[in-house]
Amino acid sequence: MRPNPALAPCRRLIPVVxxxxxxxxxxxxxxxxxxKQLIDVIGPGSLLQATVRRMDGFPEGWDVADAPLVVCGDEHGFIIDEQLRASGVTPRLIVEPARRDTAPALTLAAMLVRERDGSGDGTEDAILVVMPADHAIADVKALQRAVELAARHAQRGEIATLGVPPTRPDTGFxxxxxxxxxxxxxHRIDRFVEKPPAELAAQYVADGTYWWNSGIFVMRASVWLEALRRVQPEMHAACRAAVAEGATHGARFDPAASAFERAPADxxxxxxxxxxxxxDAPCTxxxxxxxxxxxxxxxxxxVWDALGKDDDGNVARGRVVFEGATSTFAHAESRLVACVGTTNVVVVETPDAVLVADRSHVQRVKGLVARIKAEHAPEAEIHRxxxxxxxxxxxxxxxxxxxxxxxxxxxxxxxSLQMHHHRAxxxxxxxxxxxxxxxxxxxxLxxxxxxxxxxxxxxxLGNPGKVPxxxxxxxxGAYLGEDDIVRFEDNYGRCPSDRANP
Known part of the structure; x- marks a missing residue:
């Protein structure tokens, strides 16, 4: 499948988050x-709220959809809808019934775009601008210029990705x-490389032909679907069935769970x-x-690198005091955090947990969370x-x-109308x-x-009034866990057997 000059002209852009x-x-x-996409990491508002606004003011000549397509899990759907409406965006949600990674998520969006915005027979199409919801962009206009260039290639039937010329060796990308x-x-894509060890990352940067993979993609919906059908037929078929058997509830689409769960995670x-x-590539x-x-x-x-620093290289968020500290990141949510003589340290305080880490070891936080989760501690999954x-x-x-x-x-x-077996x-x-x-x-009362x-x-418990x-x-009682809930009625579509989400 090579660039196809016979493709119908297409200037419609649909953000897929x-x-x-x-x-x-x-x-x-x-x-x-x-x-992290739901929290205020580096500025006012969440990363998600910033992401859905990145196509605002896009260069003229393109038809940019007002409502982005947001693909998310069921446990986050109501929060995402709430956050986006609070920022003036009415999203279209695709709520995955199971985690299957980014390829099935994009495939659901592409199939819905072909169903809603095109006839599905190849005579109409849309260009998808696929963005992770948890990234930071300092210069939105520069991003839009890169997306516009990528969209011109997508018009011809190519899949474009945005690559970031590296400023340092980094094993996290x-x-x-x-x-x-x-x-x-x-440039033509030569190949993708997974996260390298430190020595190899340094070689990549010195070589000059390796760019960071941003995870931002631009392609026509029809091109993605045809490429996927050729190389991942099982995933394509499962997603197609999930869309065909799914249900629309207002601005929310729920794929059929039994079909979607058959899709390989990739x-x-x-x-x-x-x-x-x-x-043998399915396209260029x-x-x-x-x-x-x-x-x-x-x-x-x-996060420390993305934020402004004082003269000593420190970053403070919340009530933080530095005394003789250098290159320290400190985040305080519920109390004063004081850092004395710290160097290259991360301190993150929340009402129920505190992290203190050497900045050179922060990649090990993921393993730490796995240990906390293995101990069945709630701090791994929920906040206070x-x-x-x-x-x-x-x-x-x-x-x-x-x-x-x-x-x-x-x-x-x-x-919900509910009952507990073990507590009053x-x-x-x-x-x-x-x-x-x-x-x-x-x-x-x-x-x-x-x-x-x-x-x-x-x-x-209900609120019939006009104030919170x-x-x-x-x-x-003898047991106070959140799973001691039996539901009989619920306003939010939660199954009575779902005992983890009161």
Whole structure:
């Protein structure tokens, strides 16, 4: 499959934001249930919010879709929708029922684009601008110039990737070896290289023909689908069935779980991109230079590198005091953090965990999180403050046979009708009005009023008012885990057997 001059003209661009992620490398600020694309890592707003705005003000002459396609997991769907609407973006969500890496995620998006924006017979098409949701870009206009050049190649039926000329040897990035130069500054793709050891990374940088792999791709939906069909027919078939059997709920699309789970898990690089440049390649590919202050923020050292520093090379976020410190990154969320005489150190404080690490060893944080998870400690997966479709709860205190939570319910929202086998609950309203269901009773509670929910009794908490409802909940019992929940009714499409997401 070579560049095809017979392809119909196409100037429609659709941003596709890949918003999966496990939240391990920027622990403890990032967790599995609230990964780095959802947090404020380097500036106001989350990385996701910054990503979906990167096509704003794109050069004239292109038809850029107003609503990006965002591919995410079910556990993050409601948070992503909430964040994007808060920033003025109405997204179209593709909610994966299982984790299958980036190639199936992109394939779902491409199939939906062909179904919604084209006839599917090759006479209409759209160019996809595929961006990870958790990267940083310092110069958005430079990114747009690179995307425009990549889109011109995509018009001709090529798959383009953006490569970053390296500024240093880095073992945390994959690399693209550039091939034959083209007249417009792009290059043919010679090959992709996985994350190298330090000595080899230094050789790559000295060689000058290896660029960092940014993970940003530009291609026509039809070209990606045909390339994938040729080299990954099992994945193509599974995704096609998942789309055909899936369901649309407003701006959200849910692929059929049974079909999607048959798709092999694979990345865009492994599934297709690493085959480009070979004689049997399913299509041709180019790499376009991206010099826009790009970072994948893959470690705390990368976060330190991306932020402004004081005269001693220190970065402070939150209430931080430095005394004789150099090249130190300190992040404080809930208390004062003081760093005295530290050098090349990372300190990240959250309400329930503190990380202290040598900056040269921050790549080992992922392994640390794996150890914490193996010990079944909750800090690997959730924060003390846990967001839910109805609001959030904050675990204030706990001890033997008791736990205290602050629960905030959004106006008009309500929790599921549920029951616990092992705990009772005391509720005290501190703000707003609560609508309480307890067994066969239904009644209102105002500020400074309280009620008791006995063990084994069906109950529900709702907010009928126009201001947030805030209560203090005291749980008591032999077992206080979040999996001790039996649901009977729920407003948010959560299956009653799903006992991990109250």
């Amino acid at each position: 890949l918003a999966g992620g496990s939240g391990t490398r920027l622990w403890p600020m990032s967790r599995e249930h609230y990964p 994959g690399y693209v070896r550039i091939g034959e130069p083209l007249r417009d500054g792009a 990345s865009i690089d492994y599934a297709v991109m690493e085959r480009l440049g070979r004689p 590919g180019v790499v376009v230079p991206l010099e826009a202050g790009w970072s994948d923020l893959g470690s705390w050292d990368a 403050k846990v967001r839910r479709p109805w609001g959030f709860y904050d675990s204030i205190d706990h001890g033997d046979r008791f736990q205290v939570k602050r629960i905030v319910v959004a106006p008009g929202a309500r929790l 609950e005391h509720w005290v309203v501190v703000r707003g009005t609560a609508l309480v269901t307890r067994g066969d009773e239904e009644f209102l 105002s500020e400074n009023e309280s009620t008791f929910i006995p063990l084994g009794v069906r109950h529900r 409802l805030e209560i203090i909940e005291v749980q008591s």
